[in-house]
Amino acid sequence: xxxxxxxxxxxxxxxxxxxxxxxxxxxxxxxxxxxxxxxxxxxxxxxxxxxxxxxxxxxxxxxxxxxxxxxxxxxxxxxxxxxxxxxxxxxxxxxxxxxxxxxxxxxxxxxxxxxxxxxxxxxxxxxxxxxxxxxxxxxxxxxxxxxxxxxxxxxxxxxxxxxxxxxxxxxxxxxxxxxxxxxxxxxxxxxxxxxxxxxxxxxxxxxxxxxxxxxxxxxxxxxxxxxxxxxxxxxxxxxxxxxxxxxxxxxxxxxxxxxxxxxxxxxxxxxxxxxxxxxxxxxxxxxxxxxxxxx
Amino acid sequence: xxxxxxxxxxxxxxxxxxxxxxxxxxxxxxxxxxxxxxxxxxxxxxxxxxxxxxxxxxxxxxxxxxxxxxxxxxxxxxxxxxxxxxxxxxxxxxxxxxxxxxxxxxxxxxxxxxxxxxxxxxxxxxxxxxxxxxxxxxxxxxxxxxxxxxxxxxxxxxxxxxxxxxxxxxxxxxxxxxxxxxxxxxxxxxxxxxxxxxxxxxxxxxxxxxxxxxxxxxxxxxxxxxxxxxxxxxxxxxxxxxx
Amino acid sequence: xxxxxxxxxxxxxxxxxxxxxxxxxxxxxxxxxxxxxxxxxxxxxxxxxxxxxxxxxxxxxxxxxxxxxxxxxxxxxxxxxxxxxxxxxxxxxxxxxxxxxxxxxxxxxxxxxxxxxxxxxxxxxxxxxxxxxxxxxxxxxxxxxxxxxxxxxxxxxxxxxxxxxxxxxxxxxxxxxxxxxxxxxxxxxxxxxxxxxxxxxxxxxxxxxxxxxxxxxxxxxxxxxxxxxxxxxxxxxxxxxxxxxxxxxxxxxxxxxxxxxxxxxxxxxxxxxxxxxx
Numbered sequence: 001x002x003x004x005x006x007x008x009x010x011x012x013x014x015x016x017x018x019x020x021x022x023x024x025x026x027x028x029x030x031x032x033x034x035x036x037x038x039x040x041x042x043x044x045x046x047x048x049x050x051x052x053x054x055x056x057x058x059x060x061x062x063x064x065x066x067x068x069x070x071x072x073x074x075x076x077x078x079x080x081x082x083x084x085x086x087x088x089x090x091x092x093x094x095x096x097x098x099x100x101x102x103x104x105x106x107x108x109x110x111x112x113x114x115x116x117x118x119x120x121x122x123x124x125x126x127x128x129x130x131x132x133x134x135x136x137x138x139x140x141x142x143x144x145x146x147x148x149x150x151x152x153x154x155x156x157x158x159x160x161x162x163x164x165x166x167x168x169x170x171x172x173x174x175x176x177x178x179x180x181x182x183x184x185x186x187x188x189x190x191x192x193x194x195x196x197x198x199x200x201x202x203x204x205x206x207x208x209x210x211x212x213x214x215x216x217x218x219x220x221x222x223x224x225x226x227x228x229x230x231x232x233x234x235x236x237x238x239x240x241x242x243x244x245x246x247x248x249x250x251x252x253x254x255x256x257x258x259x260x261x262x263x264x265x266x267x268x269x270x271x272x273x274x275x276x277x278x279x280x281x282x283x284x285x286x287x288x289x290x291x292x293x294x295x
Numbered sequence: 296x297x298x299x300x301x302x303x304x305x306x307x308x309x310x311x312x313x314x315x316x317x318x319x320x321x322x323x324x325x326x327x328x329x330x331x332x333x334x335x336x337x338x339x340x341x342x343x344x345x346x347x348x349x350x351x352x353x354x355x356x357x358x359x360x361x362x363x364x365x366x367x368x369x370x371x372x373x374x375x376x377x378x379x380x381x382x383x384x385x386x387x388x389x390x391x392x393x394x395x396x397x398x399x400x401x402x403x404x405x406x407x408x409x410x411x412x413x414x415x416x417x418x419x420x421x422x423x424x425x426x427x428x429x430x431x432x433x434x435x436x437x438x439x440x441x442x443x444x445x446x447x448x449x450x451x452x453x454x455x456x457x458x459x460x461x462x463x464x465x466x467x468x469x470x471x472x473x474x475x476x477x478x479x480x481x482x483x484x485x486x487x488x489x490x491x492x493x494x495x496x497x498x499x500x501x502x503x504x505x506x507x508x509x510x511x512x513x514x515x516x517x518x519x520x521x522x523x524x525x526x527x528x529x530x531x532x533x534x535x536x537x538x
Numbered sequence: 539x540x541x542x543x544x545x546x547x548x549x550x551x552x553x554x555x556x557x558x559x560x561x562x563x564x565x566x567x568x569x570x571x572x573x574x575x576x577x578x579x580x581x582x583x584x585x586x587x588x589x590x591x592x593x594x595x596x597x598x599x600x601x602x603x604x605x606x607x608x609x610x611x612x613x614x615x616x617x618x619x620x621x622x623x624x625x626x627x628x629x630x631x632x633x634x635x636x637x638x639x640x641x642x643x644x645x646x647x648x649x650x651x652x653x654x655x656x657x658x659x660x661x662x663x664x665x666x667x668x669x670x671x672x673x674x675x676x677x678x679x680x681x682x683x684x685x686x687x688x689x690x691x692x693x694x695x696x697x698x699x700x701x702x703x704x705x706x707x708x709x710x711x712x713x714x715x716x717x718x719x720x721x722x723x724x725x726x727x728x729x730x731x732x733x734x735x736x737x738x739x740x741x742x743x744x745x746x747x748x749x750x751x752x753x754x755x756x757x758x759x760x761x762x763x764x765x766x767x768x769x770x771x772x773x774x775x776x777x778x779x780x781x782x783x784x785x786x787x788x789x790x791x792x793x794x795x796x797x798x799x800x801x802x803x804x805x806x807x808x809x810x811x812x813x814x815x816x
Binding site for chain 3: 020028043091098100117123128130199227232267274
């Protein structure tokens with residue numbers, strides 16, 4: 001009855017045992033096939049199209065089109081807009097997350113809904129809202145133009161439009177992470193006599209830095225590529241208010257295919273870098289990100 | 296139904312979970328697999344239920360080789376440690392699940408399913424809770440619903456993994472008696488896993504004491520509770536039951 | 539309701555964080571949206587209705603909503619499948635596939651728009667294939683549908699993935715021990731558990747598609763009554779300096795967005811009641 005070590009084990013029959021939590025291999029490979037094929041057609045093909053169209057007339061033509069003044073101006077403007085909108089939204093995100101997670105007040109859920117609002121507003125409607133607030137024919141906009149500070153069809157309008165559409169990214173990433181981490185560490189620092197700023201720099205920020213980076217990354221990608229909202233407020237003045245996506249549209253409509261796709265390829269390359277960094281963050285710092293990104 | 300375990304071993308990758316073990320469980324017995332964690336008792340139970348496939352050896356039900364039977368074909372009523380109730384279904388739907396999942400030819404009509412679920416709710420002495428969701432139940436109630444759900448498929452045997460593990464001491468005592476009653480009423484061959492020697496000694500007809508080692512879990516002693524107490528077969532058994 | 543508006547707290551930074559939050563929220567989001575609503579209010583309900591109640595506007599709103607719904611349904615099915623494959627199966631290239639799901643989020647919409655047009659135009663790689671079987675994709679409603687599928691692709695997959703990860707193995711095993719086939723388990727145990735998250739993703743994809751502009755206008759052809767989407771109408775009104783008209787259509791779209799936001803919240807409340815969590 002007790003184990004008999006000398007006996008040879010009887011080899012079990014049916015070696016192709018399938019655990020109760022698995023589909024048959026045929027079903028498994030069918031589903032994987034559909035997923036791969038679907039993503040290849042829907043996502044990878046357009047990606048490849050950007051580069052093949054950009055290089056349709058060779059590398060030289062693509063590179064030359066990028067050194068054209070319109071392209072250079074567009075790249076400079078987009079970088080400038082991003083450099084304004086992303087840090088401001090990061091500051092907002094940190095402040096909002098601090099306010100929401102460190103204090104208890106009525107209407108918190110409503111505030112979160114308001115912060116999320118830009119995600120459910122069409123970018124074109126966002127641009128329209130800005131035109132109706134700051135346009136030259138409105139009270140506020142007219143006054144600002146008279147003072148020499150036009151908003152619409154100028155850089156501030158583009159920055160505001162970009163901020164509108166990317167507004168929730170950082171806050172949304174930080175809030176769940178800071179809720180999960182709770183207030184204990186800050187409270188401990190407080191009892192040790194640390195000042196508010198000291199607590200933020202030495203306790204909170206190190207805890208949220210990866211989540212912050214993640215949110216900034218998403219915010220940045222969207223800021224560089226925003227089209228609908230910017231199209232409405234930019235006025236599309238070459239060299240002044242034409243961002244990269246707007247310039248792509250203008251070139252495309254003028255049948256400058258190589259130029260349009262070359263500029264698009266630059267944005268695509270930046271999108272790929274963003275994805276790469278994002279995936280690296282998800283793999284290496286999964287436990288420091290909001291739970292929905294851990295996979 | 297009589298269950299025979301013939302030289303069953305199990306490896307997970309490089310780790311040995313079960314040294315070849317053999318055991319015969321007589322029909323209608325209430326058997327406890329007793330041991331510390333790492334002694335392979337849950338693995339053995341899962342092999343009986345068809346949730347795990349042995350690396351070597353055979354399982355026989357009433358003398359017939361059942362090793363290759365799928366989980367579904369085994370018809371083993373299995374109660375999980377976490378109970379694994381379906382959260383999005385009411386208690387009624389949970390218990391009726393196994394009957395509804397049958398192919399059309401053998402599926403009982405709706406009225407018959409309702410009658411059987413009603414009978415099972417009476418058996419676990421919770422006739423009023425059919426419309427509730429699992430999240431609205433206490434731990435003890437959940438355990439009894441899981442038991443009723445396992446019984447609904449008219450199982451050939453009943454397998455329970457730490458059925459009282461997640462409950463507090465008072466509820467534990469009550470439910471022990473409940474399991475004994477249900478076993479006596481149904482006459483099902485019943486195997487449960489536990490690390491609590493009181494539970495095993497008090498409840499089971501036959502206790503299988505298991506121990507763990509680097510070469511996998513093994514059986515130290517098989518016997519009636521009184522015999523094990525009176526004549527522990529090894530130092531391990533003596534230490535474990537006096538702990 | 540006896541709760542004070544703000545609980546006293548020893549935590550520092552209340553004034554600063556509240557100040558920045560409310561000021562920026564107001565300037566960037568609330569005041570502009572307020573300006574839109576104010577413009578609508580001064581224009582008048584009757585006038586707004588007159589603007590919206592024209593065949594061209596109805597057709598555009600209806601087109602946007604109908605194609606967005608179709609795209610979201612496709613993404614609901616494909617997204618659940620994607621999430622399942624990415625969480626449950628191990629195969630070479632899984633990480634790349636996982637990252638590729640996010641590409642529609644990362645790729646600028648205008649870039650997606652011209653890339654899809656290049657692919658599906660009659661002389662493009664896929665467009666020429668379609669032409670051989672007699673189907674025109676770019677500059678038709680098919681083209682719009684493909685663009686909307688593209689922009690909504692990640693939503694369902696990304697909301698469902700964490701839910702699949704949290705399914706206890708024992709629940710699936712319990713189903714099998716009760717005699718259920720694998721298909722029955724998927725249909726009656728797994729899918730109902732995924733339903734709330736999948737519906738949330740569906741609503742998000744729908745909301746995104748209804749307002750989508752950049753990826754659609756290049757491939758749409760923009761023929762009034764046929765392939766003209768609602769956001770484009772706003773742009774057209776603005777180009778004609780018809781701010782009241784633009785505001786009327788903008789408010790109509792805003793209402794649709796809010797209705798969907800409400801739907802998302804209701805789904806979440808409903809699922810929390812039913813299974814005790816989101």
